[in-house]
Amino acid sequence: MAHRGASGRYAENTRAAFLHAAALGADLIETDVHLTADGAVVCTHAPTVQMPGSETPIPVAELSLAQLRDLDFHTWMGATIPAEYGTPADQFMTLPELLALLGELPAAPGLLIEMKEPYPFGRLLEQRVLEALEAAHWDPETSTVPGTGGGIEVTFLSFDPDSIGYLLDSGVQPGRVMAVISPRRSDNTGLIDAGTVGIAAVKWDWVLQSHDHAAQTRQWAHSGTRLNVWTLNDPDGILQAAAFGADYLTTDYPDMARQCLNPLVTTGS
Numbered sequence: 001m002a003h004r005g006a007s008g009r010y011a012e013n014t015r016a017a018f019l020h021a022a023a024l025g026a027d028l029i030e031t032d033v034h035l036t037a038d039g040a041v042v043c044t045h046a047p048t049v050q051m052p053g054s055e056t057p058i059p060v061a062e063l064s065l066a067q068l069r070d071l072d073f074h075t076w077m078g079a080t081i082p083a084e085y086g087t088p089a090d091q092f093m094t095l096p097e098l099l100a101l102l103g104e105l106p107a108a109p110g111l112l113i114e115m116k117e118p119y120p121f122g123r124l125l126e127q128r129v130l131e132a133l134e135a136a137h138w139d140p141e142t143s144t145v146p147g148t149g150g151g152i153e154v155t156f157l158s159f160d161p162d163s164i165g166y167l168l169d170s171g172v173q174p175g176r177v178m179a180v181i182s183p184r185r186s187d188n189t190g191l192i193d194a195g196t197v198g199i200a201a202v203k204w205d206w207v208l209q210s211h212d213h214a215a216q217t218r219q220w221a222h223s224g225t226r227l228n229v230w231t232l233n234d235p236d237g238i239l240q241a242a243a244f245g246a247d248y249l250t251t252d253y254p255d256m257a258r259q260c261l262n263p264l265v266t267t268g269s
Contacts, residue, residue, distance in 0.1 A: 008252035016085035103147030221245035
């Protein structure tokens with residue numbers, strides 16, 4: 001899974017990062033979403049941005065979509081963007097634009113949508129995400145959005161149990177919901193143990209914290225809970241997480257991950 005797109009190569013959550021991830025053969029692309037002051041679902045990780053002339057960062061939730069489009073979200077990475085990945089003005093994206101972009105690809109990767117904290121609008125972020133999906137003809141039963149090269153399989157991720165509950169109550173299938181486990185947020189273990197969600201999104205640092213955490217992760221895998229281990233940016237981590245039985249390996253470098261995993265697939269390991 002390409003973490004915020006191929007974010008090791010191009011600025012995270014940009015058109016270039018998303019398209020490059022697809023070109024590298026990522027099976028899924030992860031994006032973070034926030035809600036703007038005027039209700040647009042935008043693909044960005046940080047809850048604040050630096051505005052020209054402002055001494056302090058300003059929350060995304062206090063800015064309009066038009067204000068955000070005027071900002072530079074990509075040149076900090078220093079990578080030259082190929083023409084096929086769009087112009088500088090194309091790099092900042094909304095969720096509907098990302099769905100349309102993936103839907104035009106000959107073979108669309110799946111999409112993981114992470115609801116980002118904080119939540120200044122209550123559960124309006126989740127509501128707007130679902131509305132964007134429904135506008136793209138999302139089928140809740142299969143969690144698929146139609147596309148030119150086949151459907152886009154959509155999965156959801158959150159740190160917040162209330163966010164997860166809202167998604168489930170709104171008709172999202174439990175097998176399409178990931179609950180995050182990390183050093184700063186381990187209160188989702190009960191949801192996973194109870195089978196309320198079908199996927200545990202486990203931060204690799206949390207697994208390595210203790211023998212108990214490693215044992216818990218193995219137990220989830222053995223009990224049929226799918227595992228998404230994040231974020232893995234070195235070959236050793238990729239191979240170790242694969243040995244835990246991870247179903248998803250989240251990385252900034254999907255090409256590196258595929259090179260590590262190809263021998264395992266070839267040998268059936």
